[in-house]
Amino acid sequence: MAWSTRQLAELAGTTLKTVRHYHEVGLLDEPERAANGYKRYRIGHLVRLLRIRRLVDLGVPLSEIAVMEESEENTEQSLRALDDELAASIERQQRMREELAVILRHRSPADLPAGFDEVAAERSDADRALLLIYSRVFGDSAMAALWEMLSRPPTPVEKEFDALPADASEDTRSRLAERYLSEIRQHYQNHPALLDPWAKARRREETSRESVVVQALLELYNPAQLDVLRRIDALHPKDGTSSGGG
Structure with a gap:
């Protein structure tokens, strides 16, 4: 008995396109053809196709199948590597589910960094x-250090800074800067890591990380808030980041 390409695909639970692709990449040999030119697949082709489909269902890339067939050692190595990848993927997905559970439980914004869902949901945009x-x-x-700072409710001064209108008077800005300065000094005393926030940073690119933060401050805060931050920097010069952001 012989089958057409379509019949072979149906028997194997796959598609014509897939069978043809396996021919193209050299995983499935071309069958002999009948006098009318049609392909004639036999049991050997079906078994081969089913074996390929089984490995694909296990997650083995097509490029690995031919290598696996060269030896039992190659097969074991490929399967162990695949198992390691799956374990890492499962761990990553489990971590994602845990983070999603926290977001859903606290109805937190989904765009916060991992771990900050519970502590920063009520902060300003x-x-x-x-x-x-x-x-x-x-x-x-x-x-x-930022996580520890944000784990307590915003202070009245922080709330006033967040709500400061762009046209706030100079007197209002001056008094707020003086009051905010004392809190910022306490932050640095309690969290010295903030004095050098770039230490052991994850990304080290050509673009200065400090300039990225400065540009963010300029675009995210209004003129009155920026003036408060400048006054604080003038009163308390330091290395590292500006005093905004909680």
Whole structure:
């Protein structure tokens, strides 16, 4: 008994396109043809196709199948490598599910850095945007310090800064800067990692990480808020980031 390409595909639970692709990449030999030119597939082709489909269902890339067939050692190595990849994928997906569970449970914004869902949900849009940027340019110690800072409710001064209108009077800005300065000094005392937030940073690119943060501050805060930050920097010069963002 012999089958056409379509019949072979149906028997194997796949498609004509897939069978033809396996021919193209050399995984499935071309069958002999009948006098009318039609392909005539036999049991050997069906068994071969089913074996290919089985390996594909296990997640083996087509490029690996031919290598696996060269020896039992190659087969074991390929399967172990695949198992390691699957284990890593499962771990990553489990971590994603845990993060999603936290987001859904607390109805937190989904755009916060991992781990900040519970502590930064009530912060301003600007602060949340800065957190995303910080998560790409700050080191782990600085991010951990930010998490500790944000784990307590915003202070009255922080709330006033977040709500500061762009046309706030100079007197309002001056008094807010003086009050905010004392809190910022306390932040640096309690979290010295913030004095050098770039230490052990995850990304080290040609573009200065400091300039990225400065540009973010300029675009995310209004003129009055920026003036408050400039006054704070003038009163308390330091190395590292500006004082905004919580």
